[in-house]
Amino acid sequence: MRIAIYPGTFDPITNGHVELIQRASCLFDHIIIAVAVSSRKSPYISLDDRVALAQEVFASASTVRVEPMSGLLVDFAEQHKARFILRGVRNTADMNDELQLANVNRELSPKIETLFLPALLSSTPISSSMVREIAELGGDISPFVPHPVVVYFQQQKKPWH
Ligand code: COA
Numbered sequence: 286m287r288i289a290i291y292p293g294t295f296d297p298i299t300n301g302h303v304e305l306i307q308r309a310s311c312l313f314d315h316i317i318i319a320v321a322v323s324s325r326k327s328p329y330i331s332l333d334d335r336v337a338l339a340q341e342v343f344a345s346a347s348t349v350r351v352e353p354m355s356g357l358l359v360d361f362a363e364q365h366k367a368r369f370i371l372r373g374v375r376n377t378a379d380m381n382d383e384l385q386l387a388n389v390n391r392e393l394s395p396k397i398e399t400l401f402l403p404a405l406l407s408s409t410p411i412s413s414s415m416v417r418e419i420a421e422l423g424g425d426i427s428p429f430v431p432h433p434v435v436v437y438f439q440q441q442k443k444p445w446h
Contacts, residue, residue, distance in 0.1 A: 287312070289369040289400070290362045292319040292354060296328040297434045298339045299416055301408035305373040309402055310348060316371065318343070319354035319361055329417055334437070341433040359394035368397055375404040 291306060295318070306316055320336045328335065336353050343349040354361045362370060370390060372383050380401075387399035411429050419426050420438045427435050 286314045286366070287369065288315045288317065288365060288367040289313040289371040290317050290319050290358065290365065290367045291371045292321055292358050292361075294323040294326055294328055294413065295320050295335045295339055296323070296326070296330050296413045297335065297416060297430060297437070298342055299408075299411045299413055299430050299434075300428075301373065301375070301404055301411040303342060303431055304405055304408055305371075305402055306343070306349060309371055310346070312400075313369065313371075314348065316349050317365055317367065318349065318351045319358070320351060321358075322353070322355040330437075338433055338437055342431045357393065359390050359397055362397050363394065370397060370399040372399060372401050373404045373408075374401045375409045 289309065289312070291302075291309070293302065295302065306318065309316060318339050320332065320339060322332055330338075332353055336351055339351040343351060352365075358370065362368075370387075372386070374380050374383055383399075383401060387401075390397060390399060416426050416429050416434075419429070426438060
């Protein structure tokens with residue numbers, strides 16, 4: 286079984302994440318979206334809500350699962366018998382960060398391999414913080430996020446940035 290972990294904060298999940306997972310689906314038997322606690326980033330959306338949103342987006346995808354992740358990514362991968370970590374790369378800045386992350390993870394667990402997939406050009410400008418900022422300022426986030434995320438932000442009353 287080729288199992289890959291796709292980790293991130295997903296604060297919130299965006300179309301960029303979704304298209305990457307869809308394209309990677311033919312490469313793996315299972316993809317586990319690992320929604321990180323990310324205490325370093327102090328996410329704006331609660332862990333439960335970030336997980337629930339990703340679950341709703343992939344509800345009909347039988348080979349994609351969503352789980353919360355605390356602790357080390359490599360430990361999470363080993364617990365789930367995953368040999369691969371999947372990461373998207375949008376530009377050269379991402380590549381620099383990703384190489385560092387991949388090398389650290391290889392030091393921690395040499396048997397887990399990181400695979401990079403180039404993001405579509407149309408996903409290049411998307412980031413979760415950009416989505417939050419547009420939502421806070423009353424803009425339309427629907428071009429950038431899946432429908433459940435649009436609904437989620439419409440239901441919130443607090444500022445998001
Ligand atoms: N399309 C659109 N946006 C994308 C994207 C894509 N394909 N890929 C990444 N992004 C965006 C994200 O939305 C995010 O935006 P934001 O900064 O505005 O919130 C940004 O790029 C960074 O995302 P990502 O690279 O996924 O970082 P992250 O902080 O969300 O996740 C972890 C980092 C969770 C993977 C990493 O911290 C981790 O592995 N933590 C576990 C602890 C651990 O093992 N540490 C040791 C290794 S360092």
